[in-house]
Amino acid sequence: MASSSRSTQTAVFRSLNSKLLIGSGLLLLIAFVAIFGSWLSPYAYDQMSVLQRMKPPSSAHWFGTDELGRDVFSRTLTGAGMSIAIGFGATMLSLLVGVPLGLLSGYKRGGFDEFVMRCMDVLLSMPPIMLGLLFLAVSEPSAWKAILAVGCVYIPPTVRLTRSIALELANEEFIEAARARSESTWYILIKEILPNAWPTIAVEGSLRVTFAILLGAALSFLGMGAQPPSSEWGLMISQARPYIAQAPWIALAPGLAMCLTVIAINLFGDGLRAAIDPRSASRGH
Amino acid sequence: MALYVINRLLAVMVVLLVISMLVFGVTQIMPGDVASTIAGQFASPEVVDAIREKLGLNDPFYVQYWRWISSVVTGDFGQSLIMERPVSALISEAFMASASLAIVSFISVTLFGILLGVWAAVRRDKLADNLVSTFTYVGISIPEFFWGIVLIMFFANYLQILPSGGVASISASPGVWLSHIILPVITLTLTLIAHVSRLTRSSMLEALDSQYVRNARAKGLPERTVIFRHALPNALMPTITVLALDVGWLIGGIVVVEVVFSYPGIGRLLMFAIERHDLPLIQASILVIALIYCLANLVADLLYAVVNPKIRYGNGE
Numbered sequence: 001m002a003s004s005s006r007s008t009q010t011a012v013f014r015s016l017n018s019k020l021l022i023g024s025g026l027l028l029l030i031a032f033v034a035i036f037g038s039w040l041s042p043y044a045y046d047q048m049s050v051l052q053r054m055k056p057p058s059s060a061h062w063f064g065t066d067e068l069g070r071d072v073f074s075r076t077l078t079g080a081g082m083s084i085a086i087g088f089g090a091t092m093l094s095l096l097v098g099v100p101l102g103l104l105s106g107y108k109r110g111g112f113d114e115f116v117m118r119c120m121d122v123l124l125s126m127p128p129i130m131l132g133l134l135f136l137a138v139s140e141p142s143a144w145k146a147i148l149a150v151g152c153v154y155i156p157p158t159v160r161l162t163r164s165i166a167l168e169l170a171n172e173e174f175i176e177a178a179r180a181r182s183e184s185t186w187y188i189l190i191k192e193i194l195p196n197a198w199p200t201i202a203v204e205g206s207l208r209v210t211f212a213i214l215l216g217a218a219l220s221f222l223g224m225g226a227q228p229p230s231s232e233w234g235l236m237i238s239q240a241r242p243y244i245a246q247a248p249w250i251a252l253a254p255g256l257a258m259c260l261t262v263i264a265i266n267l268f269g270d271g272l273r274a275a276i277d278p279r280s281a282s283r284g285h
Numbered sequence: 286m287a288l289y290v291i292n293r294l295l296a297v298m299v300v301l302l303v304i305s306m307l308v309f310g311v312t313q314i315m316p317g318d319v320a321s322t323i324a325g326q327f328a329s330p331e332v333v334d335a336i337r338e339k340l341g342l343n344d345p346f347y348v349q350y351w352r353w354i355s356s357v358v359t360g361d362f363g364q365s366l367i368m369e370r371p372v373s374a375l376i377s378e379a380f381m382a383s384a385s386l387a388i389v390s391f392i393s394v395t396l397f398g399i400l401l402g403v404w405a406a407v408r409r410d411k412l413a414d415n416l417v418s419t420f421t422y423v424g425i426s427i428p429e430f431f432w433g434i435v436l437i438m439f440f441a442n443y444l445q446i447l448p449s450g451g452v453a454s455i456s457a458s459p460g461v462w463l464s465h466i467i468l469p470v471i472t473l474t475l476t477l478i479a480h481v482s483r484l485t486r487s488s489m490l491e492a493l494d495s496q497y498v499r500n501a502r503a504k505g506l507p508e509r510t511v512i513f514r515h516a517l518p519n520a521l522m523p524t525i526t527v528l529a530l531d532v533g534w535l536i537g538g539i540v541v542v543e544v545v546f547s548y549p550g551i552g553r554l555l556m557f558a559i560e561r562h563d564l565p566l567i568q569a570s571i572l573v574i575a576l577i578y579c580l581a582n583l584v585a586d587l588l589y590a591v592v593n594p595k596i597r598y599g600n601g602e
Binding site: 133134138218223237 | 437540544
């Protein structure tokens with residue numbers, strides 16, 4: 001017994017790998033900036049100054065200023081909250097709708113399952129960005145609607161994943177026992193199936209956050225998400241486009257910030273997966 | 286297999302039918318009104334009403350949908366409201382431009398993705414492998430619209446050796462055509478090359494570890510033959526199915542890339558149509574993109590079924 005617990009311990013220590021450490025360190029830093037961005041930034045994100053237009057990086061303006069004389073460093077910091085909120089908000093939405101639907105679908109099976117899965121097939125048969133555009137084209141765009149649209153885009157994959165786990169678990173003995181005790185369907189789904197399905201859903205969800213951030217930023221870049229004068233990163237890059245020859249820093253700062261965020265989340269997700277299932281890491285997936 | 290193909294084809298047709306309803310429904314509840322767009326800003330309400338009556342915009346939803354879809358299946362998407370040209374002509378021009386971009390991109394993804402993956406697998410844990418790993422990590426982390434802008438900054442503004450956007454005709458001057466298409470292609474393929482090479486590397490590692498490769502080596506075959514004749518063909522199976530799926534990704538990415546590089550393809554046409562509320566153009570471009578996406582996924586499914594017999598006979602989940 002003692003030796004087996006020690007080997008588990010070393011396995012845990014080995015799996016606290018560098019990816020997980022660097023990833024979580026970076027994520028903590030980014031989360032801090034996302035939450036306290038407006039207090040950390042030296043200027044207000046929308047403070048304009050005619051005399052300070054398109055100034056290169058200096059000690060007063062670390063990342064320079066944009067075409068309206070606004071401080072790019074401050075805008076990048078405050079933009080973190082918005083860009084990450086779109087990613088996390090959308091992922092949360094897709095989990096809130098997708099997980100119950102998937103659980104019910106996989107547990108009930110039959111006609112309901114068939115109907116839900118065919119609906120998901122239709123939604124999955126359009127490129128994600130096109131689906132997002134279709135939702136957003138209906139009315140005037142805003143950051144809130146971008147969260148809704150990106151969330152809707154990621155509901156189908158969440159439903160599919162949850163359903164496949166629920167399908168497997170539905171035949172387990174402990175579920176049959178619960179049914180024999182004549183527990184209600186929702187009791188079985190939430191108290192019996194969900195706790196067993198949760199780890200897989202959580203790992204998938206953490207990796208999907210990066211897709212959601214990127215899709216949200218792409219929609220804002222296309223003018224269908226956050227609106228000016230917001231400092232959402234995708235929107236900042238889109239607005240910097242006409243000036244990239246004279247003032248490349250306006251586009252570079254939010255772009256690099258976004259890359260850093262995505263890399264941090266990917267490192268964290270990979271590290272987490274490797275810690276849970278060490279074989280997957282050695283295979284190089 | 287024949288039954289499976291028919292099944293999948295029917296499914297695609299049903300999905301397309303539902304999408305066409307969805308697209309038509311969404312464009313009906315969009316802000317802006319076709320009649321007032323046609324009549325212009327200063328038209329009296331009576332004129333707008335007359336146009337609305339003439340176009341049948343007061344008919345019930347299903348009547349309008351039926352009228353639209355029955356002309357769509359004959360290839361007639363109506364008249365663009367802004368450009369005052371038939372939508373089908375606009376779409377086919379833009380489609381050809383997008384298709385050439387997509388084809389060059391797809392070839393590059395296949396070629397470089399597989400080559401990089403093989404290289405990394407053969408040099409496992411050496412410098413080349415680490416380089417490719419770093420590249421794939423960065424590749425999947427850079428959003429297309431930012432990567433495209435960085436490329437424009439460097440090649441078009443700083444080095445000034447490539448144009449920052451636009452398009453040229455391939456028949457007039459292949460060199461100029463290539464110079465216009467090269468940056469969009471690099472932008473479009475970075476993520477996918479990263480994806481494909483990652484996958485090829487891991488399936489190649491498995492193949493290099495297998496009994497038949499060890500047998501081939503034991504026979505004293507040269508390493509090059511072992512890699513390209515014995516390991517690679519077996520490692521390529523999962524890559525091929527993923528490549529077909531990546532066509533779908535390519536179509537999604539094309540919208541952003543065309544906007545970044547002002548490339549006159551179907552993605553930019555769609556964004557233009559959405560901005561100007563050109564309803565017939567929005568409907569047509571979304572429908573065409575969805576059609577191609579569905580066909581790409583269908584090909585991926587069929588390829589997968591060829592490779593994996595379990596799918597053909599079991600339930601294809």
